[in-house]
Amino acid sequence: MNTTPFTTGPGKDAVLITRVADGQWHALDDDLVVGRGHAVRRPDGRLFVSIDAWHDAAFDRLAEAMPAQLPPPLYTVVDEADVALTAAWQRAGFAIRRREWEYVVPTDPGVTGLGAVQLPAGVTIVPAGRADESLLRAVDRAIRDEVEATVGWHSMPAEVIPRDEGDTVVDPAKYAVAAATDRYLGLIRVVTAKRPRIGLLAVRAGEQRRGIARALLAHALGTLHHAGFAEAWTEVHESNRAASALFEGAGARPIGSNLELVR
Numbered sequence: 308m309n310t311t312p313f314t315t316g317p318g319k320d321a322v323l324i325t326r327v328a329d330g331q332w333h334a335l336d337d338d339l340v341v342g343r344g345h346a347v348r349r350p351d352g353r354l355f356v357s358i359d360a361w362h363d364a365a366f367d368r369l370a371e372a373m374p375a376q377l378p379p380p381l382y383t384v385v386d387e388a389d390v391a392l393t394a395a396w397q398r399a400g401f402a403i404r405r406r407e408w409e410y411v412v413p414t415d416p417g418v419t420g421l422g423a424v425q426l427p428a429g430v431t432i433v434p435a436g437r438a439d440e441s442l443l444r445a446v447d448r449a450i451r452d453e454v455e456a457t458v459g460w461h462s463m464p465a466e467v468i469p470r471d472e473g474d475t476v477v478d479p480a481k482y483a484v485a486a487a488t489d490r491y492l493g494l495i496r497v498v499t500a501k502r503p504r505i506g507l508l509a510v511r512a513g514e515q516r517r518g519i520a521r522a523l524l525a526h527a528l529g530t531l532h533h534a535g536f537a538e539a540w541t542e543v544h545e546s547n548r549a550a551s552a553l554f555e556g557a558g559a560r561p562i563g564s565n566l567e568l569v570r
Contacts, residue, residue, distance in 0.1 A: 322365055324372040332373055334365040344369040346377055355382045363395065370399035380569050387564040401568035407542035408551065410559040412505070414532035414539055419557040421525035427517045430492065432526045435483045438491070443484060446491035446511065447476050453512045483526055485510070485519045495523040503531050503539040508550070520553060528557070 323335040334342030342360030349355055356373055360366035374381055383401060385392050397403075416422030426432065433439075476482070485493040493510035497503060505527060510519045531539055542565065543550045 322368050324368055326376065332369055334360060334369050336365070341365045342369050344373050346373065346381075353380075353382050354378065355384065357383060358395075366395050367398065370395070374400075374570060382567060382569050384565050384567050387566050393566060393568075396568050399570070401570040403566050404569045405567045406545045407565050407567070408545060408561050409563050409565060410541050410543065410554050411562050412528065412539045412541060412554055412557060412559040414503075414528045414536055416525070416529055416532065419525070419528055421521070421528060421557055424518070424522050424525040426522050427519060429487055430517075430519060430522070431486050432522065433484045433486050433491075434526075434530070435497065436480045438479060438482055438484045438494075440479045442486075442491045443479055443482055443494065444476050446484065446494060449511055450494075450509045454509075481506075483523065483530075485514075485523055493519045493523055495527050497527050497531070497539070499531075499534075499536070503536045505539055505541040508553075524553065524557060 321336075322341065325333045325335060327333050330346040332344035333340050334344075341362065342358065342365035344356065344358045346354055346356045354377060356377070358366055358369045358373075360369060381401075382404075383396055385396065387393070387406065393403075413419055481496045481498055482494050483497070484491045484495075492514040494507065495505065495509075496507040497505055505524075508520055508523060508527075510523075528539065541554060541559070543554065545564075
């Protein structure tokens with residue numbers, strides 16, 4: 308446990324920052340908890356921090372103490388509409404890295420219009436959990452190289468970055484794929500831990516404009532619909548107009564935007 312004092316102002320009691328557990332901090336003012344900080348390492352290896360504080364002094368002290376005890380880089384995500392919180396993180400040395408639009412997507416084929424989607428000739432969909440892991444990792448690497456050579460990997464969903472070994476497939480069981488006879492052409496990842504979330508939808512450059520992405524989306528949404536989920540969520544980088552058009556064409560509606568900041 309690590310406790311450090313911080314004076315909030317002349318004549319005021321000191322704010323003490325205490326590391327109460329691995330990845331958890333409390334800001335104490337006269338033994339009253341006036342702020343909490345958390346640090347969580349996501350599956351892609353990045354360390355994300357969050358702070359919930361009663362006042363600016365507690366936030367600033369937590370935002371000073373936590374990075375001193377954590378390895379950089381550090382990331383956080385805020386609702387773009389929360390101007391005050393964004394400013395607080397910037398005051399702590401964090402800079403805006405990316406903006407993503409958040410969408411809610413219906414799953415009912417009668418609403419999405421995807422119920423009658425036809426697969427391109429020679430293409431089949433392999434459901435999540437049944438993909439060949441070596442072929443999955445091969446298409447992942449191929450798509451990553453293609454994206455990096457054009458618009459840059461920073462345009463992909465925020466959590467999809469190469470780990471130390473250069474691999475971005477965290478859990479192969481979460482991916483459905485579009486398959487040809489000898490290789491995979493595209494993939495979609497859906498996570499349903501709390502609510503269904505489409506974390507990645509991508510197709511190899513030479514196979515685009517064939518309807519593969521639309522077919523993958525139709526498969527994923529249809530699977531969720533049969534599982535009893537009425538909606539799914541996804542985020543799209545602000546520069547990815549093709550992805551926005553695909554989701555909006557399926558009835559998705561934007562509900563806000565998020566900023567990812569990094570220090």
